């Protein structure tokens with residue numbers, strides 16, 4: 341039985357508790373939140389025996405294999421490094437960090453202590469995204485010309501006012517770092533390494549430090565031109581989370597509110613995958629989708645030595661680097677080449 345301790349019992353933690361309930365041979369045995377009432381509430385809901393308000397105490401006292409980090413993004417590395425030094429494997433919510441220095445420190449600490457690092461990017465595991473990835477890998481598009489991702493969502497001021505860390509540079513980042521990070525990751529995962537980035541960002545309506553809106557052009561090393569458009573001001577509610585690929589021999593748009601619906605699927609050449617397009621669509625309960633369960637199946641298989649991490653620290657760092665380049669480009673008003681120094 342693999343034993344996890346979870347730190348940060350807020351909104352996303354439910355996806356972790358529920359996913360692990362669904363998988364044999366692993367369990368969450370303790371949880372922690374600086375707000376002890378939140379930890380107690382989840383403990384009661386999911387039948388967890390031990391609760392803490394200090395992760396250091398929890399990781400010191402409990403007999404665990406791994407820690408799950410669901411706190412505000414800016415403190416993922418601090419908790420991950422503490423756990424790695426206690427020889428625990430680390431599963432961190434996205435983004436793994438909000439700057440490259442602390443992401444690198446976390447990766448190096450996990451390497452040094454010979455523990456695994458997993459970054460949660462569950463959208464890659466959506467049935468729709470898996471089908472699209474297969475089409476790219478089978479070269480069904482021929483030459484890919486253009487990719488576009490739109491994240492047209494709504495986050496009212498009350499969302500930011502719920503917790504002090506939201507919309508801050510120190511703990512969260514803005515629309516690109518938080519809400520659109522899965523979409524930046526998807527473009528990298530589908531198309532490949534980025535050569536340079538040009539971007540504009542703005543704080544147009546919400547009372548926050550970071551951006552609520554922005555657009556970026558990504559020039560990929562293989563020549564593909566990509567654009568990503570993000571706003572959290574969409575009237576009146578979440579409208580679209582999409583990825584469109586336009587190629588020589590194919591056009592696909594995966595849309596819906598969170599890449600859950602294949603809106604266009606057309607290729608010059610037939611493939612058996614074309615028959616399962618309609619049944620691949622699904623209705624997610626929210627924009628987080630259902631990907632945490634398959635994500636944890638890979639985590640458990642990897643910890644048992646039967647597989648390797650689908651998305652490890654180095655993979656998780658790629659989209660972080662692109663997002664940092666977006667911020668640098670918007671700030672300096674110029675093209676930013678990758679890799680960043």
Ligand SMILES: NC(=O)c1ccc[n+]([C@@H]2O[C@H](COP(=O)([O-])OP(=O)(O)OC[C@H]3O[C@@H](n4cnc5c(N)ncnc54)[C@H](O)[C@@H]3O)[C@@H](O)[C@H]2O)c1
Nearest residue numbers: 348349350351352373374410411412413433434435503628
């Ligand atoms: N994979 C996804 O699709 C997805 C979706 C939502 C959020 N997230 C990520 O999950 C993380 C948490 O987001 P959320 O929406 O659940 O936030 P939240 O504010 O609802 O929850 C964060 C919790 O962490 C607790 N916390 C803060 N500092 C702590 C500390 N030092 N020790 C223990 N607990 C601490 C807070 O009290 C709070 O309960 C963020 O990094 C976010 O980007 C990922």
